[in-house]
Amino acid sequence: MAFSLSPEREEQVEEILTRYPERRAALLPVLWLCQRQKGWISPDVVDYVSGRLGLSTAVVKGVVTFYTMFFDEPVGENVVWVCRTLSCDLRGGKVIQEHLEKKLGCTAGHTSSDGRFTLLKAECLAACGQAPMVQINDYYYENLDTELLDRILDAHATKGAEAAAAEFSTFATFASSRQSPGVSKSSAPPPPSKEAVRLASQPPSAAGPTNAGGDES
Numbered sequence: 648m649a650f651s652l653s654p655e656r657e658e659q660v661e662e663i664l665t666r667y668p669e670r671r672a673a674l675l676p677v678l679w680l681c682q683r684q685k686g687w688i689s690p691d692v693v694d695y696v697s698g699r700l701g702l703s704t705a706v707v708k709g710v711v712t713f714y715t716m717f718f719d720e721p722v723g724e725n726v727v728w729v730c731r732t733l734s735c736d737l738r739g740g741k742v743i744q745e746h747l748e749k750k751l752g753c754t755a756g757h758t759s760s761d762g763r764f765t766l767l768k769a770e771c772l773a774a775c776g777q778a779p780m781v782q783i784n785d786y787y788y789e790n791l792d793t794e795l796l797d798r799i800l801d802a803h804a805t806k807g808a809e810a811a812a813a814e815f816s817t818f819a820t821f822a823s824s825r826q827s828p829g830v831s832k833s834s835a836p837p838p839p840s841k842e843a844v845r846l847a848s849q850p851p852s853a854a855g856p857t858n859a860g861g862d863e864s
């Protein structure tokens with residue numbers, strides 16, 4: 648059966664479309680809504696988004712495969728991103744990754760056999776001052792050690808993501824407050840600023856510098 652969004656999410660799509668002068672500009676938030684519903688961007692989701700926004704499937708697939716926030720294959724109930732960039736590595740990022748692999752029984756890039764967790768490596772997630780850190784679903788967990796991480800993962804497995812974040816709120820930060828683009832679980836992304844809309848409406852020559860490479864003489 649072809650993919651379709653729930654009525655509530657369809658309403659959100661309609662609202663998102665009012666924010667942009669061109670439908671293609673809504674591609675990221677619409678994909679995000681679809682992933683929220685299905686868990687990943689399957690071929691039927693690509694077809695749906697392509698038809699909804701009047702874009703080719705190649706364009707939609709190109710965006711999906713460009714951004715690591717979109718999954719082009721199924722993932723577990725929870726997605727754990729372990730940061731392996733310098734600040735986290737200096738503070739034990741490798742130990743955190745190895746501990747996760749041992750605890751979840753799968754290496755980075757794979758899903759645990761019970762389908763509960765997918766483990767992925769991330770480049771810097773902009774929380775260097777609280778290294779080492781991981782992102783689990785929508786939340787950052789910072790200043791970690793292996794004992795704390797075990798407790799956080801156990802809470803995710805037994806109580807769910809939101810309850811785990813509430814229980815460990817001292818260490819948890821909602822990811823979209825740090826990252827862009829981000830959409831909270833319950834709401835669509837904030838509207839673009841008037842200046843952004845104005846610039847998007849202008850032809851390229853008026854919106855920004857031209858021929859910065861200077862190959863004309």
Ligand code: FES
Nearest residue numbers: 730735771774775
């Ligand atoms: S290096 Fe891990 S958050 Fe920046």
